Amino acid sequence: MTLRYYVIRRLLLVIPTIVGLTLIVFILTHVGGDQRFLGEYINIHSPIPVATQEQQLSEKFHLNDPVIVQYFYWLGAFFQGNWGYTQTPIFSGPVLEAISLFLPNTIVLATFSSILTIMIGIPLGVWSAVRKNSIVDHASRVISFIGYSLPVYWLGLLLIIVFASPNVCQCLNVFPISGAVTINLTNNLSWFRAGISYPTHILLIDSLIHGRLDLFTDATMHLVLPVITLTYSILASVIRVMRSSMQDTLDQDYIRTARAKGLPNSVVINQHARRNALIPVLTLMGYTIAGLLGGVVLIEAVFNLPGIGYWTTQALISGDIGGIMGGTVIFGLAFIFSNLVVDILYGYIDPRIRY
Amino acid sequence: MFEDVSSAAGLIIVLGYVAIAIIDAVDPQLIGVLNAYTEVPNYTNPVPQPPSWPLHPFGTTFPGIDLYQAVMAAIRVDLWYSFLIVLVGALIGVIIGVTAAYLSGFFDEILMRITDIFLSVPYLPFAIAVGFVLGRGLDELSLALIVVWWPLYARYARGQALAVKENPYVEAAKASGVGGWGVITRHIMPNVLTPVFVQVSLDLGTVVQTFAALTFIGFASSNPYLPELGTLISNGFPYAISAPWGVLFPGIAILIFAVGMNLLGDGLRDALDPRNRT
Numbered sequence: 001m002t003l004r005y006y007v008i009r010r011l012l013l014v015i016p017t018i019v020g021l022t023l024i025v026f027i028l029t030h031v032g033g034d035q036r037f038l039g040e041y042i043n044i045h046s047p048i049p050v051a052t053q054e055q056q057l058s059e060k061f062h063l064n065d066p067v068i069v070q071y072f073y074w075l076g077a078f079f080q081g082n083w084g085y086t087q088t089p090i091f092s093g094p095v096l097e098a099i100s101l102f103l104p105n106t107i108v109l110a111t112f113s114s115i116l117t118i119m120i121g122i123p124l125g126v127w128s129a130v131r132k133n134s135i136v137d138h139a140s141r142v143i144s145f146i147g148y149s150l151p152v153y154w155l156g157l158l159l160i161i162v163f164a165s166p167n168v169c170q171c172l173n174v175f176p177i178s179g180a181v182t183i184n185l186t187n188n189l190s191w192f193r194a195g196i197s198y199p200t201h202i203l204l205i206d207s208l209i210h211g212r213l214d215l216f217t218d219a220t221m222h223l224v225l226p227v228i229t230l231t232y233s234i235l236a237s238v239i240r241v242m243r244s245s246m247q248d249t250l251d252q253d254y255i256r257t258a259r260a261k262g263l264p265n266s267v268v269i270n271q272h273a274r275r276n277a278l279i280p281v282l283t284l285m286g287y288t289i290a291g292l293l294g295g296v297v298l299i300e301a302v303f304n305l306p307g308i309g310y311w312t313t314q315a316l317i318s319g320d321i322g323g324i325m326g327g328t329v330i331f332g333l334a335f336i337f338s339n340l341v342v343d344i345l346y347g348y349i350d351p352r353i354r355y
Numbered sequence: 356m357f358e359d360v361s362s363a364a365g366l367i368i369v370l371g372y373v374a375i376a377i378i379d380a381v382d383p384q385l386i387g388v389l390n391a392y393t394e395v396p397n398y399t400n401p402v403p404q405p406p407s408w409p410l411h412p413f414g415t416t417f418p419g420i421d422l423y424q425a426v427m428a429a430i431r432v433d434l435w436y437s438f439l440i441v442l443v444g445a446l447i448g449v450i451i452g453v454t455a456a457y458l459s460g461f462f463d464e465i466l467m468r469i470t471d472i473f474l475s476v477p478y479l480p481f482a483i484a485v486g487f488v489l490g491r492g493l494d495e496l497s498l499a500l501i502v503v504w505w506p507l508y509a510r511y512a513r514g515q516a517l518a519v520k521e522n523p524y525v526e527a528a529k530a531s532g533v534g535g536w537g538v539i540t541r542h543i544m545p546n547v548l549t550p551v552f553v554q555v556s557l558d559l560g561t562v563v564q565t566f567a568a569l570t571f572i573g574f575a576s577s578n579p580y581l582p583e584l585g586t587l588i589s590n591g592f593p594y595a596i597s598a599p600w601g602v603l604f605p606g607i608a609i610l611i612f613a614v615g616m617n618l619l620g621d622g623l624r625d626a627l628d629p630r631n632r633t
Contacts, residue, residue, distance in 0.1 A: 020472035025481075028488045149613035151564045153571055154588065154606035161599045294479035301572045302592075313572050316483045328484045 007344055014336055021332045022078070026071045029321050086323035088314040090195070090306060095326035098311060103330065104201040105180060106300070106307035110292050112223065113230040117288070121235050122281065125242025126274055129250060140239050147236025152295050156229040156302035163225060175224045178304040182218050195306045226303045233295045234288045241284045246277040282346055289338040293331050362622020368615025376431040386427055403591070403598040416601035417590045418579045426608050428582040433609075436497045437563045444501045445555050448508020453547055455509070456516035457539055467513065473506040478565070486574055493583065496575050500565065504558075511554055515547045553624045560616035567609055584609050 046053065058064055062073050077083070083095035091098045128137035160177045176182065179195075180203055186192045191199070197206040204223075207215035249255065250273055258268045297309030304310075308330060315323025378385050403422075406414040413422035455466040473481075485499035519525065520543060528542050567585030575581065579590050584605045591601025 016468075017472060020469075024472065025484050028484050031488060145617065146614075149560060149564075149610055149617055151568060151606065151609055151613075153568055154602070154609065157588070157592065157595055157602045157606070161595055161602065165596050165599060297479050297483075298568055298572060312483060316487060317573050319487070321487075324484055324487050328481065331479075332481075 003344075003347065006347060010340060010343060014340060017336055018333065019075070021336070022075065022329055023071055025325060025328045025332075026074055027067055029325055030067055030070060083326050083329075084322040086311075086315060086326060087320050088311060088318050088323055090311060090314055095322045098323065099308065099326055099330055101196045101201055102306055102308045102311045105203075105305055106296050106309060108202055108204065109223065109226055109230060109296055109299070109305065109307060112227045113234065113292065114288075116227065116231040117235050117238055120231070121238030122242050122278070125239045125281075126246050126269070126277070128239070129243045129246035129277075130269055132247070137243075140243070144236040144239040147232060147239075150232075152229060152233035153298040153302045155232060156225070156299055159225045159229060160302070174221070176218075176222045177225060180219060180222055180305050181215065182222075185215055185218055226299050226305060229302075230292065230295050230299050234291045237284060237288065237291070238281065242277065242281050245280040246273060249273045249277040252276075279346070279349060282342060282349065285338075285342055289335060293334060359622075361618045362625075365615045365618025365620075365622060368611060369619050372430060372434060372612050372615070375427060376434045379427055379431040383428070403594055403601050405598070406600055413604045414598070414600040416587065416598070417594060420580075422587070422601060422604055425582060425587055426584070426604055429584045429587055429605065430608060430612075432493070432582050433563055433566060433584050434612075436493060437559060437566055440497050440500045440504060440562050440566070441555050441559055444504035445508045445551055447501070447505040448510075449512040449544070449547060449551055451505070452509040452512030452514075453516045453539055453543055456513045456520055457535065457543065463513075467510070470506040470509045473503075474510070478503045479569075482565075482569060483574070486569075491575055493570075493575050493581070496566065496569055500562065500569075504562070507558075508551060508554070512547050512551055515550050516543055519543050519546045549627055553620065553627055556616065556623050557620035560613035560620070563609060563612055563616070 062070050065073075074084075081096060083099075086092065086095050086098050088098075091101065124136070124140045124143075128134070128140040131137055163172050163175050164177045166173075181192075191197060191206060191210055197203045200206055200209070203219040204216060207213070207219060255268060255273055258272045259265075263272075293309075296307060297313060299305070300307040300310040301313055308327060311323060312327030312331075314320075315327060375386060403417060404411060404415045406412055406422075411421050411423065413426060416422045416425065451466055451470070455463040482496075482499045482503050485502050486495055489495035489498055525538060525542050528538050533541070567583070567588070569575070570581070570583050570585030571589045573589065575583065575586065579586065587605035588602055591598065591605070595602045
């Protein structure tokens with residue numbers, strides 16, 4: 001089978017997974033009864049009696065049908081771009097609009113953390129495998145061990161205490177600890193409403209479009225602590241896998257051959273060993289993305305960032321079905337598609353894999 | 356040698372936590388827990404007081420309670436729910452995984468595809484969705500985490516059972532007329548349980564963290580008197596800069612338990628499954 005057929009088959013397999021995912025979440029959120037669902041839509045100040053409103057809404061949302069039938073109504077609307085409505089303290093309106101407003105913030109956070117993780121984790125893993133039992137090796141093992149045990153939101157709180165407490169050191173009070181931007185800077189801005197910037201909703205880009213370098217710097221400073229926290233939370237597993245994979249690779253025959261024919265150490269490590277050792281790390285990246293998605297929920301809560309995780313949490317606390325459905329589906333889709341990309345890359349990088 | 360010391364340290368830490376939990380359940384006065392969740396008498400303003408020996412060794416925290424007693428009481432609750440989540444999750448997972456492996460064919464395919472769908476959802480949003488149905492509360496939260504956790508064990512137990520199933524002694528048992536149920540319970544299950552048990556010990560640290568994380572974001576309840584480590588951290592959060600102890604001590608309690616559990620889990624894995632030794 002060629003790569004093209006593999007990709008097509010893999011893409012087709014995504015469909016039943018998405019249907020299964022949405023079905024589980026739909027049944028979970030809708031089995032709890034109609035009353036909770038209708039609460040958001042009923043207007044008690046309207047002259048129409050509540051009972052009549054309930055009846056009309058039940059018909060409108062097909063609530064008298066079995067859950068499974070309701071699901072297919074929902075799925076039809078879902079593919080037509082109607083994901084329902086959300087009502088949370090930070091946003092009320094169509095779910096799809098909420099996602100388009102909040103997702104960019106999360107993507108920025110996750111992108112920076114992934115880049116940092118790769119830039120730190122892979123060299124550190126390689127180094128500790130090559131110089132086994134050196135100080136760097138021990139240090140990176142300690143880092144990765146603590147990384148497994150440290151609650152990510154608590155690390156965020158520690159950073160807040162260290163960088164904002166007047167008792168630690170005034171010299172450290174450089175990074176803002178809450179929100180995506182200093183609110184005073186955004187007063188009277190036409191392209192910044194309710195914590196969201198326009199038109200791309202990515203503050204780093206929007207501030208440059210509107211020529212506000214001070215806002216760009218400010219937004220970057222606001223990202224520093226959340227990115228550090230998120231990076232640390234996924235760094236541990238990358239270092240650990242890279243280290244053991246590199247160790248396995250260094251024991252291979254072809255490495256011995258390369259050394260035997262007199263190649264310099266740097267060529268052996270950088271060109272022969274590291275490339276092959278990267279394959280398990282690629283698989284790991286799929287899992288790491290899951291960790292990343294779980295991490296953003298907590299980190300956005302700690303640092304008060306208006307991202308998709310923050311919105312989903314708000315939806316949970318205010319009992320908002322549209323938001324919980326939308327948030328879970330977005331997280332699930334991100335997870336499914338990132339694993340898809342990892343699987344395809346895996347086959348592409350390692351020619352030994354037959355699809 | 357280093358592995359022996361570190362897993363012994365892990366065992367001591369974990370036993371210490373279990374001891375705290377048991378003492379707190381039996382005779383809380385032994386560890387100085389008198390009335391953990393009543394307001395301290397001198398709590399006159401909403402600002403927490405710093406640690407002071409011997410009255411408030413960890414200080415006080417919002418909403419006016421002694422932090423040391425609160426942490427001790429919370430450890431019991433967190434430990435109980437974490438053990439419950441992992442053990443029930445593992446039990447369900449092992450039953451489904453071993454059944455799938457034993458029956459093979461069509462049933463195996465169906466059970467594993469269902470497991471895959473559960474595994475394709477990142478756990479935190481999924482737990483949020485489950486929790487939405489069940490309502491907010493610690494019991495509901497642990498049920499949500501069981502729903503999230505069992506598929507991992509199902510897949511793991513199935514893998515183990517598939518390997519065990521091919522052993523000659525299983526064939527011998529079948530040939531001598533042992534029924535399907537007997538083969539599963541007497542011959543396959545015992546050999547699957549050991550590696551699953553190691554996995555359980557490796558997961559416990561993560562479960563404690565996840566449990567507290569979800570209560571931290573307000574999953575369980577908005578009741579500040581809830582004796583739970585994540586709730587304590589969330590209580591201390593608004594005062595984190597002026598009164599960092601309210602955040603530090605409950606977090607350290609989680610961190611030390613997770614470190615101990617990870618050390619113990621690594622040691623158990625090395626002892627019971629020498630192939631993975633690093």
